[in-house]
Amino acid sequence: MDKKRNTKKIWRLRRDLMIGYGGMACCAVAVLLVTVTLVKQEWRHIQSLTFLCTFMSDVFFCLFSMNHLHKYKMENGKQLKAVFLRLSIISLHAVLAGILLTFLHSIASGVEEFENVKFTIRNHLIIFSVCTAELAVVGMDWVVLKDAECQKNVELVNRSTATSRNICTLPYTTTTVIPRMLVGCGHTVCQECIQKLPRQQFLLCPFCRKPPSLADNLPNQELSLWI
Incomplete structure (x- = not known):
């Protein structure tokens, strides 16, 4: 139920x-x-x-x-x-x-x-x-x-179906958990988590639920910038 x-x-x-x-x-x-x-x-x-x-x-x-x-x-x-x-x-x-x-x-x-x-x-x-x-x-x-602070759902939207993945919310560092800023909303996510996402899907920001503002068909790695 x-x-x-x-x-x-x-x-x-x-x-x-x-x-x-x-x-x-x-x-x-x-x-x-x-x-x-x-x-x-x-x-x-x-x-x-x-x-x-x-x-x-x-x-x-x-x-x-x-x-x-x-x-x-x-x-x-x-x-x-x-x-x-x-x-x-x-x-x-x-x-x-x-x-x-x-x-x-x-x-x-x-x-x-x-x-x-x-x-x-x-x-x-x-x-x-x-x-x-x-x-x-x-x-x-x-x-x-107990696991609420370790994982946060990120929605990945395909042309035909909608799926979900997990993205970490661990404290950022300069060596292991490197922050990347999403183009459009400015929120930051983990670089490694972004690189694991499928290339033919785009993500919604886990914080404001807005999609990064870039042209279609660009891989996820191009939706974020170094900070």
Whole structure:
């Protein structure tokens, strides 16, 4: 479906992460509500509902979050903000855990399985805090694809078909990544990437999307100048 709609990778990444972490957080909340509501009931009832919510949480993680864990990172300049946001949310959840456990102790300290109840609440509050922290970071649009800064798509237009190639955006040097200025718009691209392009196609600038202004049928190497 995403391929048919040509959904951008970063949009798919953020959507899947929000669904995954959001679903896991909701499952953790469900466990807390069930535990607090049924704290005086039989422990096996709490166990059954807790197992169901935990299973659903694992499903959300496997379907939406797990495959993206190695694909994203924090946007440059947002790392410290992301760390502060995560720590703030986790700290708030720690305070919430203390309040909730104190409340339960006051109303159900005599329950036979009270230690198991406290263990369940602690575990799922940890899961809830981590998922909520990641959900907040993703919701702030502070995540980017790891390879987003290494590659940029350049569109190559033929007379009959349109194709795409990759062109590097590495920092320019005087020896390896030599800059060439595109005639017309003035933006610079890597010399080696320009020389690899097919001679019978012309490119659109990856930055302003304008074609270099030279006569037709000239090779790509003539569309750029030394700088």
